[in-house]
Amino acid sequence: MITPHCAGGEFQTAQQEGDDRMAKSTTTMPEQVCISKTEYDRRMEERRAAGLLIDPSTAEIDWNYAQTLDPYSDGLPLLPQEEQVGREYFARAPDSDIWVCVGDLPDATRDAIWKRLEEAA
Numbered sequence: 001m002i003t004p005h006c007a008g009g010e011f012q013t014a015q016q017e018g019d020d021r022m023a024k025s026t027t028t029m030p031e032q033v034c035i036s037k038t039e040y041d042r043r044m045e046e047r048r049a050a051g052l053l054i055d056p057s058t059a060e061i062d063w064n065y066a067q068t069l070d071p072y073s074d075g076l077p078l079l080p081q082e083e084q085v086g087r088e089y090f091a092r093a094p095d096s097d098i099w100v101c102v103g104d105l106p107d108a109t110r111d112a113i114w115k116r117l118e119e120a121a
Helices: 037-052 107-120
Strands: 060-067 085-092
Touching (some): 085 107
Antiparallel strands (some): 060 085
């Protein structure tokens, strides 16, 4: 199995053998800059705090195409089979500059935003 390659950060470069699902080759993934776990945790805590301040009835809502497993484009180390793009929805309080992925919002806020989107459709 091939694990992600990151230049810097706390994620290690490695290639392991034995995964029958992957082609048996020595091809390595290109280097990418990955976020450190400490920095990722800091950013997610900031987003969680911003998510607590979002009122679903007044929230600004937007979407864009993004990596589904790294919707903020933080530089998470993804395996090739994990790299997929999909529509990701984000919300923020009108006076905030911090967009929060709807999936990272508290359950009640997330559900109210989905309901608002469904009613608008």
